[in-house]
Amino acid sequence: xxxxxxxxxxxCDGTLADTEPLQYRALxxxxxxxGQSLTAPEYxxxxxxxxxxxxxxxxxxxxxxxxxxxxxxxxxxxxAAYRKSLGTGASxxxxxxxxxxxxxxxxxxxxxxxxxREEVDLVLxxxxxxxxxxxxxxxxxxxxxxxxxxxxxxxxxxLNASSPAPEPPLQARECLVFEDSPPGVAAARAxxxxxxxxxxxxxxxxxxxxxxxxxxxxxxxxxxxxxxxDRRAR
Numbered sequence: 001x002x003x004x005x006x007x008x009x010x011x012c013d014g015t016l017a018d019t020e021p022l023q024y025r026a027l028x029x030x031x032x033x034x035g036q037s038l039t040a041p042e043y044x045x046x047x048x049x050x051x052x053x054x055x056x057x058x059x060x061x062x063x064x065x066x067x068x069x070x071x072x073x074x075x076x077x078x079x080a081a082y083r084k085s086l087g088t089g090a091s092x093x094x095x096x097x098x099x100x101x102x103x104x105x106x107x108x109x110x111x112x113x114x115x116x117r118e119e120v121d122l123v124l125x126x127x128x129x130x131x132x133x134x135x136x137x138x139x140x141x142x143x144x145x146x147x148x149x150x151x152x153x154x155x156x157x158x159l160n161a162s163s164p165a166p167e168p169p170l171q172a173r174e175c176l177v178f179e180d181s182p183p184g185v186a187a188a189r190a191x192x193x194x195x196x197x198x199x200x201x202x203x204x205x206x207x208x209x210x211x212x213x214x215x216x217x218x219x220x221x222x223x224x225x226x227x228x229x230d231r232r233a234r
Contacts, residue, residue: 005226006166006174007108009155009193010133012115014180014200016100017090017123020047022082027054030077034070036062047201048181050114050145051075079116086122093200095217097127102222104132108159108166111136112151112177134162147183149191156191176229185210194229196220 013019020043028038038058046054055074059066103109110133113120117138124130135158137151144150153172160169172192179185180198185207188195196214197207204213212228214220 003173004230005107005176005194007110007156007159007170007176008103009110009112009152009175009177009188010100011177011179011181011184012111012113012120012123014047014093015178015184015198016093016096016111016129017127018093018200019086019090019123020201022085022090026082026085027051027058027074027078029081030074031058033077034074036064044201048114048146048183050139050143051078051116053145079119082119083122086119086126089126090123092127093198093216095220097129099217099220099222100129100132106222107226108162108170109133110155110159112142112155113137114139114145114151116140135159145183146181147186147190149187152177152187152191152193176226179207179210182206182209196225 010016013023024040024043027043031038036059042058046057049057052071052075055071056066100109111120111124115138117140120136120138121130135155137155137158142151142154156170156172156175160166175193177188177193177195178198179188179195180200181202185195185197186209189209195210196212197210199207199213199215207213
């Protein structure tokens with residue numbers, strides 16, 4: 001029996017919403033408060049990592065001691081600045097909201113991200129699509145961040161536990177992931193899921209391990225995308 005796509009799993013920042021510039025400015029501002037700074041190319045190196053891990057990577061690269069209280073202080077400043085920036089609304093990745101609305105009529109939908117739930121709810125709510133996802137996995141649900149497959153496997157678990165429960169139970173190979181970062185693509189592959197890379201922040205070459213690469217959702221037609229993966233599964 002051929003495998004077909006039954007569920008679509010989405011990263012949030014950079015995939016559904018163009019929030020990475022806001023994330024960068026917030027983190028850089030928090031680092032500046034302690035006498036450090038972060039260049040845009042350096043930020044690209046940590047995109048997709050959980051906040052705490054990203055902060056430790058930045059400070060470690062500078063030889064700055066980063067005990068838990070230092071990381072917590074930077075994180076507090078970063079999160080406050082980021083929440084404030086979300087007050088004016090996050091810009092959607094072109095076509096993302098319409099793509100999700102169309103997909104909701106035919107597929108199980110989930111979000112799997114390393115961001116904090118409060119922030120994710122603000123972003124998805126601002127796009128008007130929060131209620132279309134059966135499960136939303138955030139840092140609070142799964143501290144193990146991408147490229148670890150745990151966030152996507154947790155989302156799979158959540159979809160199978162949702163009501164009405166999918167029958168037969170959903171399997172990883174029946175899930176198609178949409179991601180914008182190399183750690184995210186690696187996590188999807190490690191979870192046994194297929195993946196579409198969205199080049200909002202990285203080149204197609206950087207996302208070469210994805211099965212398919214597109215600049216944004218306007219370049220993707222839902223029926224053709226899922227049919228492409230259904231054919232590949234045969």
